[in-house]
Amino acid sequence: MNINSRKFIKRLFTRTSLAIILLLTAFSFSKGLYAQDKSYHIKTVVIDAGHGGKDPGALGKSSREKDIVLNISLKLGGYIKKYFPNVNVVYTRKTDVFIPLNKRSEIANKHKADLFISIHANANNNSRIRGTETYTLGLHKTKENLAVAMKENAVMQYEDDWSTKYEGFDPNNPASYIIFNLMQGVNRDKSISMAELTEHQFKHRVGRHSRGVREAGFWVLKQVSMPSILVEVGFISNPTEEKFLKTKKGQDYLASAIFRAFRVYKDQVEQTSVVLHKQQENEKKIENEINPLENTAEQVEFCIQLKSSIKQIPLNSRVFKNLKNITERKINGTYKYTIGSTSNYSEILNLQKTVRKKIKDCFVVAFYKGKRISLSKAKELQKT
Ligand SMILES: [Zn+2]
Structure with missing residues (x-):
């Protein structure tokens, strides 16, 4: 074995071990997240x-x-x-x-x-x-x-x-x-x-x-x-x-x-519990963060818009088909009613599937720093 090939093996070994370490970290991280998911299921x-x-x-x-x-x-x-x-x-x-x-x-x-x-x-x-x-x-x-x-x-x-x-x-x-x-x-x-x-x-x-x-x-x-x-x-x-x-x-x-x-x-009770669980987790994260306010404001938030109306609609109105945890926002003089809040796009799509069974024309919207932004802009922001 010449010096070059020894170097090559050494380098290969370092790279491989680095990859293994990365994989292990990713694995334990995802496993950790999984273990934290104590959401409610009907058994x-x-x-x-x-x-x-x-x-x-x-x-x-x-x-x-x-x-x-x-x-x-x-x-x-x-x-x-x-x-x-x-x-x-x-x-x-x-x-x-x-x-x-x-x-x-x-x-x-x-x-x-x-x-x-x-x-x-x-x-x-x-x-x-x-x-x-x-x-x-x-x-x-x-x-x-x-x-x-x-x-x-x-x-x-x-x-x-x-x-x-x-x-x-x-x-x-x-x-x-x-x-x-x-x-x-x-x-x-x-x-x-x-x-x-x-x-x-x-x-x-x-x-x-x-x-x-x-x-x-x-x-x-x-x-x-x-x-x-x-x-x-x-x-x-x-x-x-x-x-x-x-x-x-x-x-x-x-x-x-x-x-x-x-x-x-x-679907409803299991989804609500996922959202609640997520909210609790987010709250915990915020508590642990050194500068919590800045961090949460920087996050892209996906929600599902249920209705939009010039007049205010009571949250227990029949139009919301008994959906719970609805958020009301007043944007440019119009009341927007949304449900769910997550920075994870696939999660919001899952929730949308459930909500669609009750409100067919609901759709996903994104917010950033309290302002409504387009979905493409939201995804772009998440990449950076
Ligand atoms: Zn009877």
Whole structure:
């Protein structure tokens, strides 16, 4: 080996080790980022088919609530499993068996579910009443809603010793329902969001008559410790609706509507948590930076513009389709409403995909030092 080749090998070795060091650094950096990503994911959904066994639920002319809701529940679970194989689907019952009310919530809590969906069918003495209703836990605002909760809670009377088991709660006594006045838990917003999405799907995708989102004191919802809804898929006491509820097609439509609502809900809560997580990380970064103000101002910020209007729009307006964390900016006399904030372009495109499902014409905008800039300018700035 001559001197030249020795030099060459030495140089090669230095370069290779440098490359390895760089690769290792990049790897540990990306791994570090990955490990920090503790964003929220829906892992388990509990589907609760109401009634069963000795408790038939509401009775129609030729059908029983317990059979209809079991079919819809199994179909819904099937859809979730098919399209989200990573989501664990747990049923409170898969067959025609009686399950005590407390047992249903116990199953959901034991599995640490992220969402609880209880499925029921309605009935009324007035056979003309029809339509879907989705409930979240709360104090009823109308007698009608109280009546639905009373009917569903009354199933506890199928159990022996129910009065002791249910802490003296009397499902038939309206005065008992005062306890639900205090039920404004941490899961309220998420529950309402899922309920609204469900009614939206019933109305627009399946063409059902939606009676809207309501609140009432359902024992089964009170006992679960996660976002939860109770769906009344229609009135078995209405002949036309009973006919629909009984058919395979009708059940399939309703199950797919709840599934679609779930899909949007999942996207929403997971995306929000990513954004929140990112915000928290950014805040932490700012705290750690020596000159935080200067650094953040220098960053290009991508957002999604939802609406633009000369008049101010309230953030809870229907035009925003229940999207949360919306920012209002007044630029040249026009109100601009945006969602999301990140310096990462591919991240904002991902968020846009989700938001598009609700607001079709939303688009990505960029800001720099508080001013709106073009996307090409933003990308150029990021290169330097
Ligand atoms: Zn029921």
